[in-house]
Amino acid sequence: MKLLIIGATGLVGRHVLDLALADPRVTAIIAPTRRALTSHPKLTSTMIDFEQLSAEQSCWNVDAVICTLGTTIKSAGSKAAFKRVDHDYPLMVARLAHQHGASSYILNSALGANPTSKVFYNQIKGEVEQNLQTIGFDSLTFVQPGLIGGKRDDFRFGERILAIALTLTQPLLPKRWRISPASNIAQALLDSAVESKPGCHRIRSAQLAN
Numbered sequence: 753m754k755l756l757i758i759g760a761t762g763l764v765g766r767h768v769l770d771l772a773l774a775d776p777r778v779t780a781i782i783a784p785t786r787r788a789l790t791s792h793p794k795l796t797s798t799m800i801d802f803e804q805l806s807a808e809q810s811c812w813n814v815d816a817v818i819c820t821l822g823t824t825i826k827s828a829g830s831k832a833a834f835k836r837v838d839h840d841y842p843l844m845v846a847r848l849a850h851q852h853g854a855s856s857y858i859l860n861s862a863l864g865a866n867p868t869s870k871v872f873y874n875q876i877k878g879e880v881e882q883n884l885q886t887i888g889f890d891s892l893t894f895v896q897p898g899l900i901g902g903k904r905d906d907f908r909f910g911e912r913i914l915a916i917a918l919t920l921t922q923p924l925l926p927k928r929w930r931i932s933p934a935s936n937i938a939q940a941l942l943d944s945a946v947e948s949k950p951g952c953h954r955i956r957s958a959q960l961a962n
């Protein structure tokens with residue numbers, strides 16, 4: 753299978769890329785990024801500017817798309833800029849890949865995604881899930897982790913405190929509230945792409961915990 757990975761330099765995206773490179777079920781990977789990736793015979797890595805996407809780019813000719821793109825309101829600078837990255841870009845990619853024949857799309861979404869949520873983050877994740885369902889993919893999967901566990905390049909104070917609290921209370925917590933290790937999320941994303949089961953599916957945080 754030929755796979756497009758969007759967000760391959762991120763915490764989850766890096767795990768997806770490593771798993772896909774090692775997986776014989778995946779024959780070719782396209783990973784457009786804004787930071788260079790280490791070269792590999794199976795990998796085509798190009799630079800991308802999501803404000804300049806074009807239907808002419810060869811990266812859209814794939815069987816499946818895994819999207820692990822995302823930012824934070826703090827990094828993006830405003831709620832509108834956050835929505836552009838976490839909602840608009842995944843949809844723009846989805847439309848272009850679908851037009852070029854991709855039949856499966858797998859989104860790294862989030863626990864609590866709900867278009868009617870009063871929490872802005874959950875509302876945006878719910879809206880992107882809802883809008884992706886109108887595009888026409890044969891197979892659509894939303895992987896919905898809780899707090900993502902793993903080593904980050906950047907320091908996120910709130911997430912670090914929450915991770916400590918969740919680690920200390922882990923055995924007492926219901927599985928859905930536990931940390932979702934990035935490696936487990938990545939395996940669920942990749943398996944969903946390879947299996948490409950018809951219909952719309954959700955993989956919940958409880959299925960992603962250790």
Ligand SMILES: NC(=O)c1ccc[n+]([C@@H]2O[C@H](COP(=O)([O-])OP(=O)(O)OC[C@H]3O[C@@H](n4cnc5c(N)ncnc54)[C@H](OP(=O)(O)O)[C@@H]3O)[C@@H](O)[C@H]2O)c1
Pocket residue numbers: 758759760761762763764765785786787802820821822823837838860861862863897898899900901911
């Ligand atoms: N943090 C959590 O605990 C948590 C929980 C549930 C769900 N999620 C969601 O899970 C997804 C993956 O999370 P993650 O922690 O793996 O994300 P991450 O480490 O922050 O990586 C995000 C990826 O998106 C790329 N990106 C962001 N803004 C971009 C832009 N303007 N143009 C091009 N690329 C851009 C980054 O590229 P660069 O490397 O170039 O920055 C990186 O590849 C996100 O959608 C997030 O909202 C997160």
